Amino acid sequence: MVMWKIENLQIFDMLSILKYLLSGSEYMLNEEKIKLMTKTSIYEKKRNKDITIAEKYFKTDYITYSMIKTAVAVTIGYMVSLLIFVIWRAEELVKLISKADYFEVVKRIIIMYVIVLAIYMLISFAIYTLKYDRAKRYLKVYSSRLKKIEKIDDEELSMTGRLGGTVNNDEYTGI
Numbered sequence: 004m005v006m007w008k009i010e011n012l013q014i015f016d017m018l019s020i021l022k023y024l025l026s027g028s029e030y031m032l033n034e035e036k037i038k039l040m041t042k043t044s045i046y047e048k049k050r051n052k053d054i055t056i057a058e059k060y061f062k063t064d065y066i067t068y069s070m071i072k073t074a075v076a077v078t079i080g081y082m083v084s085l086l087i088f089v090i091w092r093a094e095e096l097v098k099l100i101s102k103a104d105y106f107e108v109v110k111r112i113i114i115m116y117v118i119v120l121a122i123y124m125l126i127s128f129a130i131y132t133l134k135y136d137r138a139k140r141y142l143k144v145y146s147s148r149l150k151k152i153e154k155i156d157d158e159e160l161s162m163t164g165r166l167g168g169t170v171n172n173d174e175y176t177g178i
Contacts, residue, residue, distance in 0.1 A: 036155045043148040050141045057135070057142035066131045073127040077120050085112065 047054065056065060089096060 033155060033159065036152065036159075039148060039152055039155070043145070043152065046141075046145060046148065050145065053134075053138040053141045054145055057138040060135075062132075062135050062139075065135050066128065069131040070124060070127050073123055074120065077123045078116075081116050081119060 060068070
């Protein structure tokens, strides 16, 4: 344990600060706990989106949901691309309209759609599987840090009977 002045704190343990201010004396803070809480807070802020994915979804649910979004986006993109192609080549298509085999044209459009969709779905599956696995690793790191903080809290509580330090001279709250 090291004496810390209030300016050096990165993460504020409100109870510790309250005790420090009300006690009027030097207050011992657990440097290891403060560093770990700071690292955990920074990690959480940086990886919050990934951690939330791993907390909120099971792997199969997340991948399925993401692949459905991909399928919808590919379908919309394919339809827009087809529309742009028809508008761009409208003059040529009007000339060929009498000679065209409509069944064959629709068949080719559907086959191309299925091929494009399959390619995007395979890529989507790979990307979202890797993304979920990475999020799960981030969640494990985050959880282990929280468990370390909880262990330090339990040790402080068993040693002193309270959290946050070793001074107990708060006459107003009795903390």
